[in-house]
Amino acid sequence: MNPANPALGNDRPYNNRLDRLTDYPFTRLATLLSGITPRANVEPTIMSIGEPQHAPPAVIAETLQANAALWGKYPPVQGTPDWRDAVGSWLARRFGLPPDAFDADTSVLPVSGTREALFLAALLAVPEQKAGRTPAALMPNPFYAVYEGGSVLAGAEPVFLPATRETGFLPDLDALTPELLERTAIFYLCTPANPQGAAADAAYLARAIGLAREYNFILAVDECYSEIYLDTPPVGSLQVAATLPHAGNPWANILVFHSLSKRSNAAGLRSGFVAGDPELIARYQRLRSYSMAGTPYPVLAAAAALWRDEAHVVENRAAYRAKFDAAEAALQGRYGYYRPAGGFFLWLDVGDGEEAARRLWADGAIRVLPGAYLTRSQPGEPNPGAPFIRVALVHDAALIGQACAAITRILG
Template structure:
């Protein structure tokens, strides 16, 4: 008789929750869209606009030469200098700040860097709490759990203008905080955090000491006629925190330049944290191939394609205002490519399933991006729409959603 081999304990892995799109597949598994109507996915935030030609060209030109070399964890000086110059231009930072040699670190997109930051800086035996907005990008929660930390949720609700409620956290809770994730512009609500918010947070940070990790991957998808969103480094500069003390920003080319497959981004901020993070990443083994770095230099060095990108999103958000606002009023996002749409009756899962069966359009239930709190689930009663497809497809999908809302209501 062969005894069953015991499974090794997975511990922290068992605490991970299913990813939102896995839950969506389960919700729609036995649902059938109408015959003769093509399916339109608005559930996943994967950019569909054309990638800039110069990025592909730079990739091809440098590919053969770079394949025979291991890339350095810190990237090439040329890439770091290009990133630093872009940050200075974009956020009106003084010359030489950030310092490309000590305050900039390339990353394989924001996802891997946002995950890795907790592994590097959260100490479960000392300051285990990892704060994050609720709803949130699920990587924040998974990173906290796998680092042995404790996720602490800051609800973002309409009545609070979708800003995390810092006042809801006690001094005792702040004292246990090792790191706080913030997303500005926000996913899913498109909210840009204000100077006043950052000043309040800086005052708390000075009392308690923790790392601020600002996910700014949607920062370039603002409305073309609006002010560019404020970033954490600019907020630091305005507050006199010229060394970006205990602050890190995370940026990506995926949304800005429509190249999610390139897997390229960066971390910038406090030189002391960058040095420690670089040491961690040397062991982690995550370095950008040199041909990816060459393509990234081309992307960060060009703003024409970024302006074209914004104008394309502007047209789609104008369509959404015309079609959806009259039947389901929503907060127009300041930036990003999502609409955080309130659902008639508040049943986001039922709405999502009914919409798919009636029209073939998939959206993401808001509760799949959030967790219940004492005040209720801040994601329940919303669905997230990603306006990433080409304009005609988005218009078709928005019309279908608008017609369904009138029937559903």
């Protein structure tokens, strides 16, 4: 009962859409493991979260210090000309974008890490209705929790698209019906995928871009893991769009999201960008002006320095290759192990992900994330992630090898 006005009943002034969301995956994990004290007399190995443990490049601290006088200035939402030049030049180098077609001044915006940016994308995309019905937000299943959170709070119906071994760990675009596509407002796509590591090829991305334009929805492509790959650089969505026919706007309906958290081991810098369709970027800037502070000047300067340097990224990839070598040697094909095209996760079929997570924490002080916390059930079907655990290979290769050997010993 409302103590101030009993006539109002039990309703409280909350956004009840939030009640449609489960607890965040790491909150659920903390609940699952609460009360369990690891029996192993070892330092815990945290493999549940994708937080790189490599030393951040020295240029971060150097650049922050060199620009310390700018901490007292309010930063511009659109970033600085130097930052935009650095990001635009990196996109052109990495994805071969035509220099006369991509304008960083109108097609790039800084964001405080891609979690914020991907969440806001739903607020940007979702109208009150689409095709006279509740708008749909498509996303792979498994998915990054922010896709669902942003979609639900924007008023969309999240639609979870199976991304299993049978579909190549990416949503089956041919399974999308016209009825669903007509009411789709946003399609979240992650490539390389989190957690399965599958990378979409050019044909797949061209098909997704074509659907976005045919049915007029935003294709929001999360490319956060694009720079952590084993052999071949993953194709980018803007790279594919540059090869497609267009009516004056080669980036129409596309937003791509990149971050320095994984590429540069700089999760605490909270720096990334959204790029793509200039009309959408302009609206995104307006939305962000109302909702978020700009990225501080010293952070923009450090980010620009990182986007201009590839040497530390090359070293990063070599370190991750060594980690996968260590994991592969220890696991020896157990639990459906495969070597992913990109990213730094293992997606292991252990039969019961929650039970495995409890056992690994209790018996080995190893913290992993149950796959069910990254997936949703279809009506009348079991949760497709329930048999899996996600294991983040963020520690050094020696510790990865030890941890994976312990996983096989504990789980059998």
